[in-house]
Amino acid sequence: MWDSAMAENGILKVGRVTDFQAHQLEHQLGAYTDCNHGQGLAVIHPAYYRHIVKDAEEKFTRFAKEVFGADTAEKGVEALADFIKECGLPTKMGELKSKVEITPEVLRNVADTCNVIKCNPRELSRDEIYDILMECM
Secondary structure (H helix, E strand, O other), X not given: OHHHHHHHOOHHHOOOOOOOHHHHHHHHHHXXXXXXXXXXXXXXXXXXXXXXXXXXXXXXXXXXXXXXXOOOHHHHHHHHHHHHHXXXXXXXXXXXXXXXXXXXXXXXXXXXXXXXXXXXXXXXXXXXXXXXXXXXX
């Protein structure tokens, strides 16, 4: 719990621009659907990373090598997606427990109202956010 608190409170960032856009997407998805935050992140992260992998290829390649022993950024993202599936976590929107049906219209509302942050590797447009969410269907 201490590690989690330190990771989320901003102290460790020490002035760096960080990437929490996927969290912003999931918080808004949760607001519309009441889905579990961690499970929503499990669904969103691989699609989000596939979308931005070329914008931060060096970081993703390092992640791939250090965490999964993969030799390319793209293989690292796919290894993460496989790990999420292996853990038994949801990988598609339809697998999330939700009080409402998750439809393209709901996802459009999520994209149009979520907090867009200036983050690494780049700021997303609302249409890009919608595309990422639709890839999760």
